[in-house]
Amino acid sequence: MNVQSTSTAVQIGDALLHHGDCLDVLRAMPDASVDLVFTSPPYADQRRNTYGGIHPDDYVEWFLPISAELLRVLKPEGTFCLNIKEKVVNGERSTYVLELILEMRKQGWRWTEEFIWHKKNCYPGKWPNRFRDAWERILQFNRQKKFHMYQEAVMVPMGDWAKSRLRKLGDNDRKRMDSQVGSGFGKNIANWLKRDKAYPTNVLHLATECANKGHSAAFPKDLPDWFIRLFTQEGDVVLDPFAGSGTTLEAALARKRRAIGIEIHQPYFELMLENIRKAAQAPVLL
Numbered sequence: 001m002n003v004q005s006t007s008t009a010v011q012i013g014d015a016l017l018h019h020g021d022c023l024d025v026l027r028a029m030p031d032a033s034v035d036l037v038f039t040s041p042p043y044a045d046q047r048r049n050t051y052g053g054i055h056p057d058d059y060v061e062w063f064l065p066i067s068a069e070l071l072r073v074l075k076p077e078g079t080f081c082l083n084i085k086e087k088v089v090n091g092e093r094s095t096y097v098l099e100l101i102l103e104m105r106k107q108g109w110r111w112t113e114e115f116i117w118h119k120k121n122c123y124p125g126k127w128p129n130r131f132r133d134a135w136e137r138i139l140q141f142n143r144q145k146k147f148h149m150y151q152e153a154v155m156v157p158m159g160d161w162a163k164s165r166l167r168k169l170g171d172n173d174r175k176r177m178d179s180q181v182g183s184g185f186g187k188n189i190a191n192w193l194k195r196d197k198a199y200p201t202n203v204l205h206l207a208t209e210c211a212n213k214g215h216s217a218a219f220p221k222d223l224p225d226w227f228i229r230l231f232t233q234e235g236d237v238v239l240d241p242f243a244g245s246g247t248t249l250e251a252a253l254a255r256k257r258r259a260i261g262i263e264i265h266q267p268y269f270e271l272m273l274e275n276i277r278k279a280a281q282a283p284v285l286l
Contacts, residue, residue, distance in 0.1 A: 010273060013280040015249050015259040019269040022241035022262040026069035034073050034260070035148070035236035038224045038248050040083035041066075044096055056089055056096040060103050066241065067104050073239070077148045079231040080109070080141040083117070083219065091129055097137065104141060112147075113140040113202060117223060121207045138204075138227070153229040155197040225251040232257055246272035250279040 008025075010017045018025045041063065044056040054062050070080055086097040101111055115138035125132035206222050228238055228251055238252035243261030245268055252259040253276070261276075263269040 012273075012276050013253070014257070015253060015261065015276050015280065017243070017246075017249075017269070017272060017276060018260070018262040019264070019266070020262065021264050023066055023069065025262045026066065026073060026241060029069075029073045029260075031072055032075045033237065034239045035075055035078045035257075036228065036231045037070050037074060037078070037080040037239045037241070038083075038227050039081075039240045039242045040219060040244075041242045043085060044087055044094065056087065056094045059096045060100045063100060064103055064107065067109065068107055070239075070241065071108055071143065074143060076143050077146065078143065079112075079147055079149075079227075081115075081227050081231075082139040082141065083136060083223070084139065085133065085136040088127075088130065097139075101139065108143070109141040110143070110145065111139065112142045114138070115140065116203045117219075118203055118205045119208045120205050138223075147231075148233075149231060150233065151199055151230070154200055154226060156200050158196055158198050219247060221247050221251050221254075224248040225255065228252055228255050228257060243272055244268050246275045246279075249276055253279045254282065254284055256284050 008018060008020055010019075042054065044054055044059045067080075074080060084097055084100075086094045088094070105111055117136045117138055119134050119136070122132060122134045204223070204226060206220050208220065224238075224240075224247060228248075232238060232252075232255075234256040235258065237258045237260060238248065239260045239262075240246075240248035241262045243249060243263045244265075246261055246263075249259035249261045249272070259276075261272060263272055
């Protein structure tokens with residue numbers, strides 16, 4: 001395994017790991033050099049002991065210089081996926097995520113899609129005026145209308161739906177019908193008769209459990225893996241500017257992608273080094 005290190009970065013196989021502030025590292029990266037950015041930055045007023053915490057009123061101003069650099073380093077046909085969730089402030093939802101979306105659009109980003117990560121095994125809980133969150137956003141941004149997207153890579157089994165819905169088809173199911181609710185989308189159900197897979201929805205049902213116990217906000221590897229398959233191919237570059245323990249990079253290496261991670265917190269950077277050294281020796285996924 002080839003390992004090269006400098007005072008600011010370590011190269012392990014196809015992974016380049018930076019220890020430092022992501023804004024400083026991003027500014028040194030070349031234009032249009034990344035195919036996919038997948039990251040989960042510190043949420044507002046959270047991770048105080050590790051990242052200091054950012055007040056909701058200051059979050060947009062803090063993040064916009066970072067998103068500007070991400071816009072520059074992303075290839076024109078690349079994608080930026082942002083895992084983020086607004087918090088509750090004084091009994092109501094903060095609007096900082098919505099404000100961030102609007103300001104990023106002014107920067108030149110296209111807000112293409114919003115995915116929902118349903119945490120299907122989240123812990124139970126209750127507050128006086130709400131219930132426990134069981135989902136988080138994955139916001140998809142692009143530089144342009146046309147971008148690389150490999151939908152067949154994330155198709156799912158048809159399952160029981162095919163057995164029931166496709167068993168007895170009427171005349172309306174055997175021709176393309178205009179939407180009855182005026183959505184502009186039509187369908188031809190009969191097209192799916194001989195197929196064993198279907199395209200997924202924009203809701204991902206994934207457990208919060210993961211093998212990584214050394215990071216305070218680690219997400220399951222299946223989460224970045226899904227988007228890596230959807231938006232990249234072998235040899236493409238995946239960047240996580242808030243890499244933490246390196247989960248996104250591990251998923252990228254397992255799919256034979258090149259990976260770049262940036263982490264400012266020293267203990268997490270050392271944990272990422274350990275995890276990526278192991279990942280570089282692990283078999284790739286087919």
